[in-house]
Amino acid sequence: MVDIEPYSYTTFRSKPPNYMTMGLKKLDEKAWLTIDKTYFDFFAARKALLAMHPDEVIQVTPDGEEACEELLDEVVSFLTDKYPKHFDVFERDGRKYIRNRIIKEEFSLQKPYDAHPLEICARLAMEDFSILQRSEFSSQHYLVASATLFPAGWRLCERIGKSVSDLHGPVPLWKSKLSQSVEHYFSRLNDKSCMERSTFFIQIPTPKAPLADYLFVQKPQDFFSGTINRLFPEYVVIRRERQTFRRLPKSNTVVFTVKTSVQRLTDLGEEERESIIKEIEAWEPDIANYKGLPLWKRVVFGYCNGGRVSVEDDDLESDIGSLTKVSEAD
Template sequence: MNTLSCIAFAIFLLLLIVTRYRKSLPLRWNQHRAQHPGCNDIKRMTPYPAQPIKGRERYRVMMDVRRLDVANWLTVDKNYMDEHVVRSELLQTEKKKVIQCLPESYDACLEALEEVVDFLCQRFPNIFEQKCGSETVIHNNMTGETFTFGGEKRDVDPLEIAVRLTMEDLSILMKNEDDEYYLAASASLFPVGWTVQERIGWTISKLHNPVPLWHQQVANSVSKFLARLTPASPMERSNYFVEVKRPDEDLFEILYRPTSLSEDNPDPAPQDIVIRRERQTFRRLPRTGTIVFGVKTILTTLDELPMQELQNLAKEIKSWPEYVGEYKGREVWGAKALEFCEKKSQLYEQEKEKMGEV
C-alpha cells in the first residue's frame, strides 16, 4: 500500500469514527434525560420517602441531624400540582400571614432563589427551564408560569418566586448583633400552630419557647450546629406531628394549620388522624453566608401507616410525659389512635399465627 493509499485509508477510518460518535450523542443525551421525570411522569412519582417513626420508649428532644441527600435537596412528586394550587391560593388570600421578608434579607433571598432555580433545572430539566442574561427567566412547564428576576429587577420577591416553584417551604436564617440566628425571611405556607406574620424577626431560641424541654436538651447543640454549618456540609432532619381533621376538610384546610393541629372532631376515625411529617433541610449559602432552611410536609393518615410504624407510634405516644402529651394534643386523638394500633396489632399477630400453622 503506497503513501497516498495509507493517508486515504486513515482519513476514511477517522470519518467513520467521527460519524459513529456523532450518531451516538443524541442517544446518550436522550438516555440522560430519560432519568429525569417529565411532566407526565411526575403524576406517577411517589413522594420522597419520609423517615420512619422510630418507636423510642423514652421521650427526649433530639436534633437527629444527618448528611443531606444533596441529589434530593428539593423534591417533586405526584402531589405537586394539588399542593401548587394550595400554595397559589395562600399567596393570593393569606400572603402577609405566610410570607414575610425583612429588608436586610433581600440578597440572601435572591441567592436562595438562584440556588433553587439552578437545582430544579438540573434535576428536573423537562419541567423547569431557564434563560440567563442580564436577567434570569425561569419557566415551569407543569404550571405554565414564567418568572423573571435578577439584574436591575428588584420589584419582585425572590422568596415568593422560589416557593411558587418548590414543594418545600423556605426560610432565611441570619445572625443578629448578639450572634444569634433569627428568622430574617420566611415563606411558611404550611405552618403548624403559628404564622410568619407573628414570628418574623424572632430568634431560633424564641421560636422554640413553646416546645417542652427544647431549651434544656438541645438549645446549645442547635446553636453550635448552625454555627458550624458550611456550604460543603448541608444537613437534614425529620420530625412529625399528629393532627386531627374533619371528614369534610379539603387539602387547603389540612395543610394550612396556623392555629391548631386539631379540628372540631371529638370522635375521629383512623382516616381522620393524620401523621404530619416534616423533612427539614439546612444549607449555608456560599455568597451571603446565610442559611436557607427548607421544610417539606408529608401527610399520612393513621390507617395508611405500615404495621411497624403503627406499633412504633403507639410506643412513643405512651412514652410522652403528661405535659408533652398536652402540648402535642394527645387528649384529642390519643385514645382513638392507641385503640386502632392495638386492634391492628392483634389482627396482625393472628394472621401471623395462621400463616405459621399453614
C-alpha cells in the same frame, strides 16, 4: 401527575432518637428539594394561601433581601439540574426566565422580578423556606426571611426578626434546653455538615375542609378542628415534616426548609403502625401534651394495635383522600 421515581422519605422510627438530639442525620444533598405526585394538589393549596394570606405566609426583613435573591438562584439551579423535564431556564427579549412546566408558569430571574424572589421559590418548590442570619453583635441567628405557607401551629408575623432562642416560645423544652443546641449547630454549619431531620404531628382536620385550610395551622389547637368527641381512625391524619438545614455561601445565612406531607392513619402499613406507637411512646411528657396526645391516643393506639372501631363514612369527605401514601421523588 408528575411522572418521576419515588424518593424514600424517613418513616417512623422503631428506636426513636433522644429528643434532645433532634434526630439529625446527614443531608443527602441530591435530595435537598423533592417533588412528588401530589405537586398539583399542594401547588393549588400554596397558590390559594398566597392569594388569601400574602402577609401571613411571606415575611422579609431588609437584612434578608440579599439572601432571598441568592436562595432563588440556588433553588432554580437545583430544580433545573435535578428535574430538567419539569423546570428549565430560557431567555426572551434579553431577560432570563425560569419555566415551571408542571403548572405552566414562568418567572423573570432578573430585576424587576415578577414577584419577590422568596415567593418565586415558594411557587416553584414544595418546600417552605426560612432564612436565618447571624448577628455580629449578639452572635445569635435571627429569622430574617421566611415563606412558610404550611405553619405547624405558629404565626410567622410573630416570629419574623426573632432570635433562635425566641422562635419557638410555646414549644416545651425549647428555650431551656433545645435552643442552645440549635444555635450551636447553626454556628458550626458548613457545606460539609448539612443535615436533615423528620418529625410528625397528629391532625384531626374539619370534615370536607380544603387542603389549604388544614395545612395552614397558626394555633396548636387548630390541629384538632375536626370532630374530637366522635373520633374514628378515618378522621386522623398523619402530618409529616421533612426538614433540612444548609448554608448559603455568599450571604453566609442558614436556610431551613420544611416539606409537609399528609397521610391518613388508615393508610399506614402494619410495620409503620407498630413504629409510630413506639415513637409516640418515646415523646417527652411535655411534648406529648403539646402535640395533643390525650385527645387522640385511645383512637390512634387502638387502631394501630388492631383494635375494633366503628366508622361513619358520610363524615369523611376531605381533600386528604387523594393525598394518601405520599411518595417523594429523586
